[in-house]
Amino acid sequence: MVKQVVTTICFVLFHCIISYWAFTSSCSIHSSTKIIIPAVARYFGTKGRYEEVNAYLIDDILAINNSLVTLPSSKCSEIHLTAIIRHGTRYPTIKNIQKMREFYDLVVRDATGNLNCLSEIKSQWKMWYTDDMDGRLVDKGREDHRHLAQRLIKWFPSLLTEENVRHGRVKLITSSKHRCVNSTIAFREGLMEGLRIEAELELAVNDALMRYFDQCERFVKEVENNKSALQEVKSFNEGPEMKRVMEKMADRLVVPFASITDDSVEAGFFLCAYEFAIQELNPPWCQLFDEVDAQVMEYAGDLKQYWKRSYGHEINSKSSCILFHDLFHRLDQVVTQINSDGIVSEAVTVQVGHAETLLPLLTLLDLFKDDIPLSSTNFATQHNRIFRSGKIVPYAANLLVVLYKCPEGIRMGVRLNEKSLTLPGLTDPVPMYEDVKKRYRALLEGCDQETVCKINNS
Numbered sequence: 001m002v003k004q005v006v007t008t009i010c011f012v013l014f015h016c017i018i019s020y021w022a023f024t025s026s027c028s029i030h031s032s033t034k035i036i037i038p039a040v041a042r043y044f045g046t047k048g049r050y051e052e053v054n055a056y057l058i059d060d061i062l063a064i065n066n067s068l069v070t071l072p073s074s075k076c077s078e079i080h081l082t083a084i085i086r087h088g089t090r091y092p093t094i095k096n097i098q099k100m101r102e103f104y105d106l107v108v109r110d111a112t113g114n115l116n117c118l119s120e121i122k123s124q125w126k127m128w129y130t131d132d133m134d135g136r137l138v139d140k141g142r143e144d145h146r147h148l149a150q151r152l153i154k155w156f157p158s159l160l161t162e163e164n165v166r167h168g169r170v171k172l173i174t175s176s177k178h179r180c181v182n183s184t185i186a187f188r189e190g191l192m193e194g195l196r197i198e199a200e201l202e203l204a205v206n207d208a209l210m211r212y213f214d215q216c217e218r219f220v221k222e223v224e225n226n227k228s229a230l231q232e233v234k235s236f237n238e239g240p241e242m243k244r245v246m247e248k249m250a251d252r253l254v255v256p257f258a259s260i261t262d263d264s265v266e267a268g269f270f271l272c273a274y275e276f277a278i279q280e281l282n283p284p285w286c287q288l289f290d291e292v293d294a295q296v297m298e299y300a301g302d303l304k305q306y307w308k309r310s311y312g313h314e315i316n317s318k319s320s321c322i323l324f325h326d327l328f329h330r331l332d333q334v335v336t337q338i339n340s341d342g343i344v345s346e347a348v349t350v351q352v353g354h355a356e357t358l359l360p361l362l363t364l365l366d367l368f369k370d371d372i373p374l375s376s377t378n379f380a381t382q383h384n385r386i387f388r389s390g391k392i393v394p395y396a397a398n399l400l401v402v403l404y405k406c407p408e409g410i411r412m413g414v415r416l417n418e419k420s421l422t423l424p425g426l427t428d429p430v431p432m433y434e435d436v437k438k439r440y441r442a443l444l445e446g447c448d449q450e451t452v453c454k455i456n457n458s
């Protein structure tokens, strides 16, 4: 018995030592059995893997975790699902590929530090990102959607059925961007594979719904094309926390401080994030950041999301009125059909878009709202903030709205990234649909896209 315990302890210790050694002694371990996750992976924000939000998927990508979801009573049955989903893992955008290339060139040309990872970057790592990759979906991104479709079949076995597909009761809508179209195609493949049927589903491209932000004139003028709208991001990038990250980077590389900018540390952080998300590598770039640096980089990214897509400016959320009304219009239609002949014409609607499609809508619903706004000066006190883009909109982030028919009436459940959410202002995690409508009455009776997006010339 004692011998057995000692053997077990030795075995566990041996593996811990090997894993630790593997993690610290080389910068780019790519184990054939288990992916080594960079210590800073949870700080990648919108460039983060879906698996970081639901770690159980690392062991089984098709697993569903019932303990994260609240269901109504067993007397209820699901009658409708709307899923609004961000595209899967993608390449960096061209702007960031160029910044990454500049930083790589700087490291190769000027860095003289003696860190292991520096010599690895210089001797083994090659800049392989090219401009034409510009935000395109990668293989991992296709898998994100294929697997999500198959998990949704498990979550909603009475809605995602062969019969509903064959009778046109499952709709796929996408933004026109290639990464979204290709994600939707991958989702469809996952669905067909999971249901063991041939593709019968058409994709509908709808930018008015999935890229409403481009078409909201007031948003474009006041936020998208207005540098001062992101002043807090700029101030943070020029502030003491970012300066410290830059100083530490200059020390690690052994280059003059003047050659490091906030753009270069951001590029280094993106190299770390993208190599992990796309290639499942723990790349040498990640060793250039400690945990505090990563928290600062995460905050800089969250500030961008907050001021460009969320609570920072009212028009950010208001620009999603069209999507909000589209959702409730569909839900109302389902309720009407249930109350008449009981046949629901749209059992499942899948809408694929961007982080900037989901975040404004979640904001309109008052979700993930901190008491104190995120600003350039409160990094230290926002340590426990609710607004964390990596938790809210990683790749393949999904908002699931479910209607249930119950003996007492229609109920509605909301899940984000396969976890139940209680809507702010309501206590019941699966409230009566009428109570949800009361909660959002002001928006349902107003929030007119044309009016909110009109530029006020005065």
Ligand SMILES: O=P(O)(O)O[C@H]1[C@H](OP(=O)(O)O)[C@@H](OP(=O)(O)O)[C@H](O)[C@@H](O)[C@H]1OP(=O)(O)O
Pocket: 046, 047, 086, 092, 093, 095, 096, 353, 354, 355, 356
């Ligand atoms: O910082 P990048 O260039 O990656 O910004 C992207 C957006 O990515 P995000 O900020 O959300 O990480 C991208 O959103 P996505 O959901 O499609 O990935 C957005 O569509 C694109 O326009 C880029 O925005 P930017 O205006 O160039 O910052």
